Amino acid sequence: MKNYIGITDESRQAxxxxxxxxxxxEFxxxxxxxxxxxxxxxxxxHSMHLFFESQYEQLDDIMDSVAERIRSIGHYAPATLKSFLNLTHLTEQVDSKNDSMTFLKELLEDHFSIIEFIRGNIDPFASKYHDYGTSDFITGLMETHEKLAWMLKAHLK
Structure with a gap:
């Protein structure tokens, strides 16, 4: 079936x-x-247990919206642990400490990495691939990650 959203197949693939x-x-x-x-x-x-819960709940919503955006432009979202590990820019936890400061620092760095990745795709999605919808979508995601990062960073002062 032909996709009629006004973006070439090659651009939607990219x-x-x-x-x-x-x-x-995100996963x-x-x-x-x-x-x-x-x-x-x-x-x-107790306070950190609740704080991390609020963060992962927001990330759950983000994951769902990214997968749905992939589907809305006519592709299938990856959905296996193997595919996620092959595609991610992030690394597994390297420090085995379970204190809040260790977790906060590592999660903050991951948010920064995602923000940088998103920021690098905003313009190409719009100007190179003519997918203004996805460009706008990821701009919103970047803003959400910036807020989540701010919340993490505020605990480190």
Whole structure:
């Protein structure tokens, strides 16, 4: 069936490939935030347990919206752990400490990495691929990640 959204097949393919990488990053960040929620220890346990929960709930919504955007431009979203690990720019947790500061620092760096990746795709999606909808969509995601990063960073002062 022909896709009638006004974007060439080649452009939709290129955008979908970048969105698949973003989805993988979002999934890994979600998993790492869940890990922080489940395993944080220390005198600030309760407040940090709730804080990480609020963060992973927002990341869950982001993941869903990225996957749905991939589908809306006519492609299938990756949905296996293997595909996510092959596509992600992020790494698994390297520090085995379960204190809030360790989790906060690592999650903050991951948000920064995602923000940088998104920022690098805003203009190409619009100008090179003529997909203004996805460009606008990821601009909103970038703003959400900037706010999530701010919340993490505020705990580190």
């Amino acid at each position: 955008v979908a490939e970048q969105l698949a990488k973003l989805l993988a990053d 890994l960040l979600y998993t790492k935030t869940r890990n922080a929620h489940w395993n944080v220890e220390g005198p600030d346990f």
